[in-house]
Amino acid sequence: AVDVSRSGDIVTISHTPDDGLAAEANTAIVSFKESNGNERSSEWSFDVKATKPADATGLASGLIAHWPLDEIQDDETTPDVVGGYDMDMTNIDDSNVVEGKYGNAISFSNADQTLLWRKNEEGDDLPANQHDSFTVSFWSKVNGTGQNDLRLFSESNTQGNNTPLFNIGTRNNGSDGTIDIYIRGIGGGPTVGHIFSTAEPFDDEWHHVVFVQDNLARSIYVDGVLDDLEIGPKAEGDSNVDATTIGGILRGSASHWVTGLMDDVAIWKRALSAAEVASLTSDGIPTPAGITWDFNDGLPEGSEVAGNAEHSEDEGVDDSGALVLTRNEASQTGGWLSPEIGTVSAFTIDFDIYIADGTTTQADGISMAISDDLEPVQAFGEEGIGTKLIVCFDNWDNGGGEAPAIDIFWGGVLIAREAMGAQGASTLDTDGWWPVHIELTSGGDLTLLYNDELIHDGVNIEDFAPIENARVAFGGRTGGANANQFIDNFRIILDAGSGGPISGLIAHFPLDSDGDSSDGNFTASTVTDVEFGADGATSNTGTSATFNGTSSIIQHDWSADLNPEESFTLALWARSDGGAGAWHSPVTSRNDLNPDSQGYLIYDNQPSGVWTFWSGNGTVDGNWQILNGPEVTLGEWEHIAITYDNELE
Secondary structure (H helix, E strand, O other): OEEEEEEOOEEEEEEOOOOOOOOOOOEEEEEEOOOOOOOOOOOOOEEEEEEOOOOOOHHHOOEEEEEOOOOOEOOOEEOOOOOOOOEEEEOOOHHHEEEOOOOEEEEEOOOOOOEEEEEOOOOOOOOHHHOOOEEEEEEEEEEOOOOOOOEEEEEEOOOOOOOOEEEEEEOOOOOOOOEEEEEEOOOOOOOEEEEEOOOOOOEEEEEEEEEEEEOOEEEEEEOOEEOOOOEOOOOOOOOOOOEEEEOOEEOOOEEOEOOEEEEEEEEEOOOOOHHHHHHHHHHOOOOOEEEEEOOOOOOOOOOEEEEOOEEEOOOOHHHOOEEEEEOOOOOOEEEEEOOOOEEEOOEEEEEEEEEEOOOOOOOOEEEEEEEOOOOOOOOEOOOOOOOOEEEEEEOOOOOOOOOOEEEEEEOOEEEEEEEOEEOOEEOOOOOOOEEEEEEEOOOOEEEEEEOOEEEEEEEEOOOOOOEEEEEEEEEEEOOOOOOEEEEEEEEEEEOOOOEOOOOOOOOOOOOOOOOOOOOOOOOOOEEEOOEEEEEOOOOOOOEEEEOOOOOOEEEOOOOHHHOOOOOEEEEEEEEOOOOOHHHHOOEEEEOOOOOOOOEEEEEEOOOOOEEEEEEEOOOOOOOEEEEEEEEOOOOOEEEEEEEEOOOOO
16 A cells, blocks of 8 residues: 655655555555655656556456447437447437536436436347446446435346346435445346445545446445445346446336436446556546547548549438548549558558449449558549558459459558459448448458458458558549449547657657667667567567666667756656666666766665655756655566656645
């Protein structure tokens, strides 16, 4: 545990592990202003953070649904931004969208019988109770006092069996703000209910509630803290529920509507750990680095069209805007080019495609390219352009039997081809708008679904490499045969390692194979006795550099850029095997041409000691300022970050 106390101007920080640091809770965070009795500049203030690496995929792992409750779309649903399990609405409209914990929230009313609901289908990851392990998380601002037995989250049966119920709601007699858990007929086990939490989160303030079922064992957290409430385990057997609801229950009819605000509801098909729940409470659900172009308000800023391509105001999904590549006329060619999206090393792409209204045999097709050499914008056809990734929706056989098909090209080489019916009977032809889903891993494995049908399953692009300064382009072409060929609702989520420049980043040293910075701006002047290639801290950090504790060193010549005088942050992953003093310092910066005290130093101050930060402003010899941080966990990777903000007093 970490304890912070203050007496006058003295701040004391102590860290005492309880029988060592638990694997699922090995996180220590200390925030303070330096004040230890010595004269110090009032401008210095640090945040020191040390954590063990989380699961490589983090909170995204096993996340099957996330309803931010920020908006209403098409006057009918509120979107699930992860699994597409959008919630239908009853007696809810734009007036129910109010300020929330994160962004907006939905306001529910018992008097108005408001409800968000979804009837799940076979094969869906919902309802949550079909899984032996799952997690339900939500933020609520509800006054439970006076609200008797009303439900914030529920799963139930809409097929005529009113017995199965899973409920998180207000106390059944409405006497206080506790959580009432009521579970009946789930798996055929005994009824759980009504049982009540010790914490009282339903007090008309924002609170975070998380229900966790771990291999049938159940628990509940309030504001990141495990509650004392003991909940009986789930029995083996069918869950017997098919509906998932927010704000009430849906069986043969709706009931038990609650009054209050709900925000940021999410479900995982795994049990979150205590550390993950704490992180979820403090930081929320991480938002993927996504880019969306819905074409509703014209062409996206920074994009261009060429040839016959144009924007349509009302021919998209649900009569929204769309990107028109060709009309159903002969001899058309169109192209669209996106703004730059940064480096692409892995992604998930979703968009809607329309190939219809044309001749009996429609032609010629559409292609999508992601590359670094697509400028200037130009019109192109189904074979694509650029030297990197091309996905071809080729709808016309030129005599070689190559189409209709969906082709994958990399570097101008055909990687995979999957036939889509036959000429005159193409399964590329859409019946209205059809979804396209593409995933690419950092290892070059590409998966593609067309209208929810798996076409390419983990096809490996052997020579795949991250695409820097990438853009996205779509093109389409018709000949004598033709079709309307449109694109709508394009979204790309860039995974770890992808994305544009990081604001304010001066240097990044991966230490995968050398001591140079990743952008080439800083080249090591000395590399002595350093071994590269060992496993890194996480799957996202590549390999690592190993130092022997006596003679190993990577050195860069003095650079003012690497020693900023204003605000800065220094972050690194380190694994200490024990040591003392500067010999066990992962990062040291010294300017030997100036007073001895100019620079900074991070080190493990003794065997199994604490991470310590020394700094000096260079105005007085020996004017080192010492800052002790969290305890070192020997043999374990830890993330260390030092932040200096010269605007904090």
